[in-house]
Amino acid sequence: MWHSIVLVKQVPDTANISGKVMKEDGTVNRAKLPAIFNHEDKVALELALRLKDTYGGKVTAITMGPQRASDILRECLYMGADQVFLISDRKFAGADTLATSYVLSEAIKKIGEFHFVFAGRQAIxxxxxxxxxxxxxxxxxxxxxxxxxILDLSDSKITVKRKIDGGQEIxxxxIPVLITVIKDAVTxxxxxxxxxxxxxGAKALPDLEKMVEGNSLLYMDKLLEEYKERNLFIPTLTTDDLDVEVERCGLxxxxxxVHNVESVVLASGSHKKIEPNKxxxxxxxxxxxxDHIIG
Amino acid sequence: MEITNKEVWVFIEQRSGVPADVSLELLSKGRKLADTLQGELKALILGHNVQSIAEKAFTYGVDEAIVIDALALEHYRTAPYSRLVSNLILERNPRILLFGATVIGRDLAPYVASKTKSGLTADCTDLKIEDVVYLKKSYPQLLLQIRPAFGGNIIATIITPDTVTQMATVREGVMEMHKADSPKPFKVESIPYEADPIDEIVQIIEQHREENKVNLKSAPIIVAGGYGLSTKDNFKLVKELAHLLGGEFAGSRAAVDAGFVTPERQVGQTGVTVRPKLYIAIGISGAIQHRAGMQESQKIIAINSDPDAPIFSIAHYGIVGDASDVLPKLIEAYKNKLK
Structure with a gap:
């Protein structure tokens, strides 16, 4: 049975960033930003779901991120993912692309046999x-x-059309293979x-922890059991669950x-004002x- | 970590015997970096029948070309290219390796960086060598990898202090291309290609390219529209003005996302960098990513309904007004002058 694992990411809505959300170490305090499902990752999920619609199999979506990243995992479930995993641990914070890839690859190995890994080409x-x-x-x-x-899938080979500079190639x-997807691929x-x-109502481990924190009547063990029973628990992988070397994770x-971060300060313009009339x-x-600028 | 190697390498992207412009631009920048480091500049060329590419690289100041020439390398494929480049990096430990941020560069560089456990910064808009103190430790002559980040509200300087090879990708047009005043004598190190079964794991079934009809980089006049145009109909006015002035039309990233223009006409950090005689920015707010791609234009006219739009800070002429109102008047005024 074909198994696709889709890498998804919750991203800050980069249109709305101010200096207030930067931390002293130069990284962004994502907790203060509006967060959205990275569009190209959604396209990647769609492609995986269509592959399943045509050839059968199973689709798993995973994301590495803080508690609220479980939002996009629920969205993956709404779209049709068969299972989702949250990969979350304080030790994963501050990761660049290399440390992120390391943890994701270890999580994928943990999840089990797979044929395809899909991901958006890039995150905004x-x-x-x-x-x-x-x-x-x-x-x-x-x-x-x-x-x-995706043009074709046979027992041992997948045929894919991709974009290249100035054209396309097939x-x-x-198999297995990792495929990154551009935004125009599918809707x-x-x-x-x-x-x-x-x-x-599906909840990941940090969601439940947060619920317990805010309510002294709730107990973690009972809550976890209840959510598992109702099939609403989003499995959560931490450093304890993965075979990771902690020094290769996170910052x-x-x-x-990040050596230096400068806020962009705009000099007041000395442009010539033109009235918008004849x-x-x-x-x-x-x-x-x-000035011979135009003819 | 003792660093003794001061070599700067540039991966030369080529197709059908012609090097990519971005690779020559990076050689021009690489020459300066190598001079600062007092090290050598090397061109890394993989392909088939690439002698003429090596020769061309020397006109841009290369000290030596490293060449792997084989039929199996005629067309770029991730597996053989990443294997050969990674092995060379691990064996020779160059101090810096630069890639063009093309589809090939963005496919190859991260794979190589991961394999060699190197740091990699994408889409740099500037590169510099400087002594750095980071967390109270001194690092002489690090590569500063400078790029806008997070919606363009900040400029980040990224360093990779603890990796042997510092890697970065740069978009086409960002660095200026100039030939060396006194080219070095031609010197090539040919490395034999040894096949590996892994190279054949992905096969090219078919490849199809169209000559790029859009050449924003060499257009003397560019009329660019942004999200502020609101509708595709308004964008027609941008095209009309561009056509009238004998220039090209272009768009900001927002205009591309909104479907007003195709991605090859995107100006900015993640698009094309241009330096025309005249750049007219219409309904473009002027986020740093966009400015990075056009601020060196000779003359800039900004048309925007928001008088506080950042675009005005770099404009030579500013017109506050709605594009749907200003553009027809501007087109009319120009037509009258032509009569």
Whole structure:
């Protein structure tokens, strides 16, 4: 049975960032930003779901992130993912792409046998497009980046159309393979109302911990048992569950360091003001012509 | 960690015997970095029949070309390229390795960085060598990898103090291409290609390229529209003005996301960097990512309904007004002058 694992990420809505959300060490305090499902990852999930619709199998979505990242895992369930995992631990915080890929690859190994790993080409907060390839390298499997369409799947090979600079190419890869997907590939399906009803109460471990913290009448063990029984527990992987070397995770496992962060300060412009009327605009045209800027 | 190697390497991307512009731009920058380090600049060339590419690299100041020439390397594929480049990095430990942030560079660089446990910074807009003190430790001559981050509200300087090879990718057009005043004597180290079964794990079934019809980089006049245009219909005015002025039309990332223009016409950090004679920014607020791609234009005209839009801070001429109102008037005024 084909098994696809989809890497998804919750990202800060980068349109709404101010200096107030930066921490002293130069990293962003994501807790203070509005968070959204990285669109290309949603497209990757859609592609995995369509692969399942056509060829059968199972789709697992995983994300590494803090407690509230479970939001997008619930969204994955609403779209049709068969199972989801939250990978969450304080020790994973501050990870660059290399440390992230390391933890993701260890989590994938833990989840079990797989044939495909799907991911969005890049996430809007860093635009690096590095986590996909680096996860492939850590897993020791081939990669196809910038995928647009899956053309064929046979017993041992998958054929994929991908974008290249100035054109397209068709690649055939052995399985397992990691595939990163560009945003135009497919349109993600809407949530299924039935699945929203079924899973809106799903909670990951940090969600339950938060509930317990705020209510002295609740006990963690009982709560966990209850959610598991109701099939609403999102399995959560921490350093205890993974075979990771802690020094390779998070900030300590990240070779790239933020040395300096400067807020962008705009000098007040010394531009010439042009009135948006016939005289002003004609004057502008004349000036540009005299300077031989336009013909 | 004792660092003795001061070599700067540039991965030369090529197709059908022609090196990518971005690779030559990186050689020009790499020459400066190597001079600061007092080290050598090396061009790393993988492909088939690449002699002429090696020769061309020397006109951009290379000290030596490292060449792996084989039929199996004619077209880029992740497996053989990443295997060969990674092995060379682990064996030779260059101090710096630069890649173009093209589809190939963005496929290859992260895989190699992971394999060699190197740090990698994507889409740098500037690269510098400086002595750095980080967490009270001194690091001489580190590569500062500078890029806008998080929506463009900050400029981050990234360092990789504890890795042997410092890696970065740079978009096409960001660094200026210039030939060396006095090229070094031609010197090539040819490394034989040894096949590995892993190289054949992914096969190219078909490849199809179209000549890139859009050439923003060499357009003398660019008229660019942003999200502020609100509708595709308004964007038609941008195209009309560009056509009238004999220039090209372009868009900000927001315009691309909104479907007003195709990605190859995107100006900015994650698009193309341009330096035209005239750049007209319409309905573009001017986030740093966009400015990074056009601020060196000779003359900049900004048209925006928000008088506080950051674009005005770098404009030479500013027009506060709605594009749907200003553009027809501007087009009219120009037509009248032509009569």
């Amino acid at each position: 907060d860093g635009d690096t497009a590095q986590v996909g390839p680096q996860t492939a390298e850590k897993l020791g499997i081939p990669q196809i980046t910038y995928a647009e369409e 690649l055939q890869s052995q 993600p399906r809407p949530f299924s109302a039935k699945r929203v009803m079924a899973y809106k 300590s496992g990240s070779p790239t360091k 005289d002003g605009l004609t004057q502008l045209i004349v000036e540009l012509m005299n």
